[in-house]
Amino acid sequence: MCSATETGGRARGVTLIANLELEMRTGVWIVLAGALALAAHGQSLKDFEKRVTEFDLANGMHFIVIERHDAPVVSFHSYVNAGSVDDPKGETGIAHMFEHMAFKGTEAIGSKNYPAEKAALEEVERVYDRLDQARRAEADRHGAADPKKMEAIEAELERAIEKANSFVIPNEYDRIVESNGGVGMNAGTSTDSTNYFYSFPANRLELWFLLEAQRFQAPVFREFYKERDVVREERRMRVESSPQGQLVEALLSTAFAAHPYKVGSAGWASDIENFRLKEAVKFFETYYVPGNITIGIAGDVDPKQARQLAEKYFGPIPKGPLPPLVRTVEPPQQGEKRAAVVSPTEPYMAIAYKRPDQNSKDDLVFDALADILAGGRTGILYRELVRDKRMALGAYAQSSFPGSKYPSLFLFFLVPNRGRSLEENEKACYEIIERLKTTKVDTETLERVKTKLRAELIRKLDNNAGLAAELTAYHVAFGDWRRLFTELSEFNKITADDVQRVARQYLVPESRTVAFTVAGPNKDSAKESGNE
Numbered sequence: 001m002c003s004a005t006e007t008g009g010r011a012r013g014v015t016l017i018a019n020l021e022l023e024m025r026t027g028v029w030i031v032l033a034g035a036l037a038l039a040a041h042g043q044s045l046k047d048f049e050k051r052v053t054e055f056d057l058a059n060g061m062h063f064i065v066i067e068r069h070d071a072p073v074v075s076f077h078s079y080v081n082a083g084s085v086d087d088p089k090g091e092t093g094i095a096h097m098f099e100h101m102a103f104k105g106t107e108a109i110g111s112k113n114y115p116a117e118k119a120a121l122e123e124v125e126r127v128y129d130r131l132d133q134a135r136r137a138e139a140d141r142h143g144a145a146d147p148k149k150m151e152a153i154e155a156e157l158e159r160a161i162e163k164a165n166s167f168v169i170p171n172e173y174d175r176i177v178e179s180n181g182g183v184g185m186n187a188g189t190s191t192d193s194t195n196y197f198y199s200f201p202a203n204r205l206e207l208w209f210l211l212e213a214q215r216f217q218a219p220v221f222r223e224f225y226k227e228r229d230v231v232r233e234e235r236r237m238r239v240e241s242s243p244q245g246q247l248v249e250a251l252l253s254t255a256f257a258a259h260p261y262k263v264g265s266a267g268w269a270s271d272i273e274n275f276r277l278k279e280a281v282k283f284f285e286t287y288y289v290p291g292n293i294t295i296g297i298a299g300d301v302d303p304k305q306a307r308q309l310a311e312k313y314f315g316p317i318p319k320g321p322l323p324p325l326v327r328t329v330e331p332p333q334q335g336e337k338r339a340a341v342v343s344p345t346e347p348y349m350a351i352a353y354k355r356p357d358q359n360s361k362d363d364l365v366f367d368a369l370a371d372i373l374a375g376g377r378t379g380i381l382y383r384e385l386v387r388d389k390r391m392a393l394g395a396y397a398q399s400s401f402p403g404s405k406y407p408s409l410f411l412f413f414l415v416p417n418r419g420r421s422l423e424e425n426e427k428a429c430y431e432i433i434e435r436l437k438t439t440k441v442d443t444e445t446l447e448r449v450k451t452k453l454r455a456e457l458i459r460k461l462d463n464n465a466g467l468a469a470e471l472t473a474y475h476v477a478f479g480d481w482r483r484l485f486t487e488l489s490e491f492n493k494i495t496a497d498d499v500q501r502v503a504r505q506y507l508v509p510e511s512r513t514v515a516f517t518v519a520g521p522n523k524d525s526a527k528e529s530g531n532e
Contacts, residue, residue, distance in 0.1 A: 093267020
């Protein structure tokens, strides 16, 4: 139902490996796709604007409505301007945790007897408070607490949770959506945002407004501790049991000394295991205020009706203060950092360079640079390392990772071929980078990159869901969805000189972080020597 990776909005780059926790952003590539899509239909930006209606509610919630009457279907995208970068200290992963809670229903949806369930949920928290107090007392006495007393409270908590869960109608929210023709219902938490989306038949427009407004106005945090275990298991699967996930986690925690980007969307295990319901409620109350939410609606919809329904269902949500921005600024990096991850699998390497945020004048140049280096089979890294020298099974680049709202990383990911080492792949990668600094990319390559990106991304904006996702994301990132199209001229202005300048300025050793896997000790040998 949900994911701890970015699912929409400025999704750039390429998917490196399916299990990697690498959120994708697209930036200008989607711009080019959208512009080409408009051209294909003989439309201009001015023509497209005629089909877009924007409005704000009094509480600050922003709506973007795109009319497309090709089929009686409407896609919805709710973009919450809060992600794992906003997780409070000691509560990493809480943004992802609330995303799970948003599917648990409301007072009217998902309960057999809400008054009784409410009382049971409150009892769960009272017992959990007693357990926390007992644990704190045990810590103060250096572990001298009576274990039988602790076991008794833990058993009482289990019974209280079981009672509260007995009132739940499982997956009721999902059932209502699906039984009314809803498709594609999902959500995703990235570093910078949380997104909720699905599509409905056009005659279920009002039902969507009712359901979405209710879960943002008065969600019920039922099955919280059961879902906490699910989130913990997701981390185990995506990070702890994944060599690639472990590598990415090591890269981030090494590259960033202070900024919250140092922690991935999955959060730290110990934080997840100790989540309390009140922490998720506080995160929701802080970040899910109307002024921090943008909603995109695309398809067979009447904008006037959409506005009336928005006023009716979302209007009553109280206005709240906008949440704080991240105040921590990453200090300048003074030299290369390296991190080794013990792994029994085939070797991997991630190489990252510090880069500015999405508002940098060079943002689009980074996109072009990533595609020149690793844009599929035409990328320099693929041609040289994979095809010609056969020293790598894969060589990838991503223009911005793990997010783009704040200064982030320009990322390379290398997978050595069997019998070839990480060291020789790393050396070859640096040689290619240095060549870009001294030899300008040829005109043919630069034009091929632009053409390729247009062709690839036209598909993203040629459907309702893609439009709703990208327009909301661009509105939040830049204050105007039109940036999708006006960036086209800016992208076409990128020159070989720009590419060379950015490579020289940012792809430098002193801002580089390298994470790589190393083989661990042989377990059989360890047993024989008595070290295990």
